Amino acid sequence: MTLLSLDHLTVQIGNLAILRDVSLKLARGEILGLVGESGSGKSMSALAVMGLLPDRARISGDIILGGVNLRHRSERQMCQLRGNDISMIFQEPMSALNPMMSIGDQVAETLMLHRKMPRSEARAIAREKLDRVGLRAPRFPLSLYPHELSGGQRQRVAIAMAIALHPKLLIADEPTTALDVTTQAEVLDLLRDLAREEGMALILITHDLAVVAGMADRVAVMQAGQIVETASTEPLFRTPRALYTQALLAASTHQPPPARRASAKPLLQVENATRTYPLPRPSAFAPHPELRAVDDVSFTIHAGESLGLVGESGCGKSTLTRAILGLDALQGGAIHLDGHPISPAIPSAQRANMQIVFQDPYGSFNPRQRVERLICEPFHLTGRPTDWRDRVAEALREVGLSPDDKTRFIHEFSGGQRQRIAIARALIIRPKLIVLDEAVSALDVQVRAQVLDLLSHLQATHDLAYLFISHDLSVVRAVTSRCLVMQAGKIVEEGPTEALFTAPQNPYTQSLIAATPRIPQHWKEPA
Amino acid sequence: MKLSLVIGGVLSAAALLAALVSLVWTPYDVGALDIAHKLQGPSAAHWLGTDHFGRDIASMLMAGARTSLAVALVAVTIGMGLGVPLGLWAAARRGSWIDEGIMRANDLIFAFPALVIAILITATFGPSATNAIIAIGIFNIPVFARVTRAGALSLWQLDYIRAAQVAGKNRARISGEHILPNIANLLIVQGTIQFSLGILAEAGLSYVGLGAQPPTPSWGRMLAESQTMVALAPHVAIMPGLAIVLTVLGLNLLGDGLRDALDPRLRGRLA
Numbered sequence: 001m002t003l004l005s006l007d008h009l010t011v012q013i014g015n016l017a018i019l020r021d022v023s024l025k026l027a028r029g030e031i032l033g034l035v036g037e038s039g040s041g042k043s044m045s046a047l048a049v050m051g052l053l054p055d056r057a058r059i060s061g062d063i064i065l066g067g068v069n070l071r072h073r074s075e076r077q078m079c080q081l082r083g084n085d086i087s088m089i090f091q092e093p094m095s096a097l098n099p100m101m102s103i104g105d106q107v108a109e110t111l112m113l114h115r116k117m118p119r120s121e122a123r124a125i126a127r128e129k130l131d132r133v134g135l136r137a138p139r140f141p142l143s144l145y146p147h148e149l150s151g152g153q154r155q156r157v158a159i160a161m162a163i164a165l166h167p168k169l170l171i172a173d174e175p176t177t178a179l180d181v182t183t184q185a186e187v188l189d190l191l192r193d194l195a196r197e198e199g200m201a202l203i204l205i206t207h208d209l210a211v212v213a214g215m216a217d218r219v220a221v222m223q224a225g226q227i228v229e230t231a232s233t234e235p236l237f238r239t240p241r242a243l244y245t246q247a248l249l250a251a252s253t254h255q256p257p258p259a260r261r262a263s264a265k266p267l268l269q270v271e272n273a274t275r276t277y278p279l280p281r282p283s284a285f286a287p288h289p290e291l292r293a294v295d296d297v298s299f300t301i302h303a304g305e306s307l308g309l310v311g312e313s314g315c316g317k318s319t320l321t322r323a324i325l326g327l328d329a330l331q332g333g334a335i336h337l338d339g340h341p342i343s344p345a346i347p348s349a350q351r352a353n354m355q356i357v358f359q360d361p362y363g364s365f366n367p368r369q370r371v372e373r374l375i376c377e378p379f380h381l382t383g384r385p386t387d388w389r390d391r392v393a394e395a396l397r398e399v400g401l402s403p404d405d406k407t408r409f410i411h412e413f414s415g416g417q418r419q420r421i422a423i424a425r426a427l428i429i430r431p432k433l434i435v436l437d438e439a440v441s442a443l444d445v446q447v448r449a450q451v452l453d454l455l456s457h458l459q460a461t462h463d464l465a466y467l468f469i470s471h472d473l474s475v476v477r478a479v480t481s482r483c484l485v486m487q488a489g490k491i492v493e494e495g496p497t498e499a500l501f502t503a504p505q506n507p508y509t510q511s512l513i514a515a516t517p518r519i520p521q522h523w524k525e526p527a
Numbered sequence: 528m529k530l531s532l533v534i535g536g537v538l539s540a541a542a543l544l545a546a547l548v549s550l551v552w553t554p555y556d557v558g559a560l561d562i563a564h565k566l567q568g569p570s571a572a573h574w575l576g577t578d579h580f581g582r583d584i585a586s587m588l589m590a591g592a593r594t595s596l597a598v599a600l601v602a603v604t605i606g607m608g609l610g611v612p613l614g615l616w617a618a619a620r621r622g623s624w625i626d627e628g629i630m631r632a633n634d635l636i637f638a639f640p641a642l643v644i645a646i647l648i649t650a651t652f653g654p655s656a657t658n659a660i661i662a663i664g665i666f667n668i669p670v671f672a673r674v675t676r677a678g679a680l681s682l683w684q685l686d687y688i689r690a691a692q693v694a695g696k697n698r699a700r701i702s703g704e705h706i707l708p709n710i711a712n713l714l715i716v717q718g719t720i721q722f723s724l725g726i727l728a729e730a731g732l733s734y735v736g737l738g739a740q741p742p743t744p745s746w747g748r749m750l751a752e753s754q755t756m757v758a759l760a761p762h763v764a765i766m767p768g769l770a771i772v773l774t775v776l777g778l779n780l781l782g783d784g785l786r787d788a789l790d791p792r793l794r795g796r797l798a
Contacts, residue, residue: 325693348695356693358686366687368708378694425690 009061033216037444041225051078087162091174093154104142152183180312185515210517254449256456268301274332293319295489308480316489352381355426359438361418365410372406395424416447532784538777546592555583566760590744599725606667614675619698633669649737678710719782723775
């Protein structure tokens with residue numbers, strides 16, 4: 001029985017068509033995966049259902065929920081509906097909760113608002129709902145505040161709030177994108193169970209095809225405001241009909257050409273690196289306890305090699321990276337690059353041997369400088385050569401941009417182009433090692449595949465070594481030859497990537513790999 | 528072009544022009560008394576009328592603009608010149624004793640009521656425009672230091688700062704090259720607000736007799752002198768009041784417009 005149907009829904013903001021002729025049907029208790037790249041209209045479709053589109057949006061077509069056309073509902077009626085019949089959870093668990101309100105009160109608030117319940121009764125139901133999402137009583141009292149919870153636990157609170165009134169439809173907009181893989185698996189399991197056991201329909205919006213493969217009954221693929229294909233999950237993955245779906249699938253399993261064999265010459269040597277931070281004193285006169293953020297870490301990167309470093313947030317990856325780049329000092333151990341010791345005081349010539357590419361294509365550049373100036377910043381280390389303009393043009397050409405782009409500002413470029421510019425900036429002084437800190441994590445699958453190809457090509461032509469830091473195991477698997485797994489400041493497993501992924505030895509590695517969503521292998525073969 | 532930028536620019540330019548022209552020419556001599564024509568309304572001879580000594584109000588307003596703008600400008604320059612580097616320094620050494628020292632010293636200045644200190648300074652060193660400038664300027668320092676530090680702290684978290692560190696640049700260089708241009712819009716907006724507050728403060732100090740001394744013309748003192756005659760000749764009070772209001776309004780609109788115009792991300796949309 002149909003719960004929600006979108007009928008030729010079209011949304012325009014100004015002259016821009018956000019959604020074009022979107023038609024969808026969703027049955028009670030069904031899980032629909034809505035996939036597409038950024039800007040394809042996934043979130044806008046969800047906001048249209050919620051009646052939360054910006055005021056200047058012009059809408060045509062129908063949104064029918066349980067036989068009622070939401071398009072002709074007043075804002076007041078929509079407020080009644082939101083939370084009650086439809087609910088939504090968002091990507092960022094950090095900003096979805098009010099930091100000044102205890103989790104019990106936040107869940108109870110919805111109940112008091114919609115059901116006019118007394119506070120004590122609402123808090124009793126809140127307790128029940130928090131138990132339901134796995135935050136059980138003695139360990140998670142209602143009096144906790146959001147900052148006392150981890151990202152995954154906060155997302156559970158957000159889910160408890162969303163299901164407090166037992167809505168018929170829950171919309172989850174990239175609910176696990178900001179979470180670590182093991183937490184992601186838990187939250188996805190919870191959402192699936194809720195849909196199954198409580199008969200709640202779920203629209204799961206994501207860019208990650210592998211997440212959809214394990215969750216959804218049906219999948220709708222969006223591109224540029226249109227739905228290009230809708231089908232049951234398995235047939236869609238086995239025999240995608242739309243060209244765009246085929247391209248997305250190909251990109252998500254894309255394997256860049258393998259690197260040449262790395263030389264035996266060690267480039268970066270990390271020996272027993274240790275970095276601690278003092279924690280707040282437990283009582284006034286007690287000594288500071290220590291957090292060993294990096295704990296006795298040793299590894300080697302050879303010239304021209306791609307080494308993967310995998311671990312969840314808080315495992316010490318960033319601290320280790322800062323030490324390798326010579327931005328922070330170590331308290332124990334040593335790091336050598338090309339035989340020279342690394343510390344915050346290293347001479348520029350040594351520093352020029354390594355560069356970094358960051359995750360966020362939006363925060364990586366000074367918005368007030370032109371591309372030319374951005375790219376030649378590392379020349380600060382070597383002195384600006386007389387042919388620097390030619391070098392900038394060459395670097396731009398190497399990363400697949402036009403030399404004419406040098407006079408533009410960074411906001412004129414897309415996320416993928418910005419990441420190319422970041423690579424050009426890293427490349428311009430010909431370093432031997434580039435640290436790729438989640439460098440492709442924020443990119444759409446197709447763009448990601450292109451950037452990975454570019455990195456692989458540059459590695460071959462310039463004999464670069466990469467330290468590839470990521471929480472995304474599938475990417476690490478595709479591009480690295482050797483891999484380290486880091487947990488709580490220690491390297492718990494190290495080995496050739498393929499062996500490590502097929503036969504992980506350490507229980508933590510095993511749990512990481514088991515939690516990684518993947519498209520079932522047999523779906524890729526002809527039935 | 529945005530309307531606020533145009534209106535703000537026109538009003539601010541008018542005040543500046545009046546101040547500059549008064550250096551070489553005013554319709555009448557500012558000090559010239561003409562008791563026979565006192566408290567006249569606006570006319571062809573006296574555009575904005577005359578005051579209780581028969582002085583030409585238009586001429587006094589023009590000369591007063593000079594005092595107001597000069598005091599406010601120098602006070603903002605003092606505040607920015609000391610406050611911005613201190614704020615940048617504090618942000619670059621976040622959490623260190625330097626940061627603590629700078630910010631607590633700021634709090635100390637903030638903790639004093641500004642007008643009382645201004646009165647103290649002028650009472651100690653004698654009332655004059657110069658002492659008014661110093662008093663207002665000192666109170667601008669913590670304002671700029673705080674705005675600068677707050678803006679800079681969030682920028683220090685960004686990846687392009689880390690990229691600059693990887694490129695071997697030191698804190699001072701990063702502050703000048705990457706931080707300052709990106710908080711310039713904050714500072715311009717704060718600068719225009721402080722500028723207009725400076726005009727108000729100068730008017731306030733002159734009003735209580737602690738700012739510019741006669742015969743230096745001042746909007747604040749014009750207001751003070753006219754208050755007993757409000758019922759008799761309201762224009763004598765209204766004219767300097769309007770001058771203050773329009774200049775302050777113009778500066779605020781200008782700051783608002785400049786902020787948008789200086790942002791390369793918004794530049795395309797203004798054309």
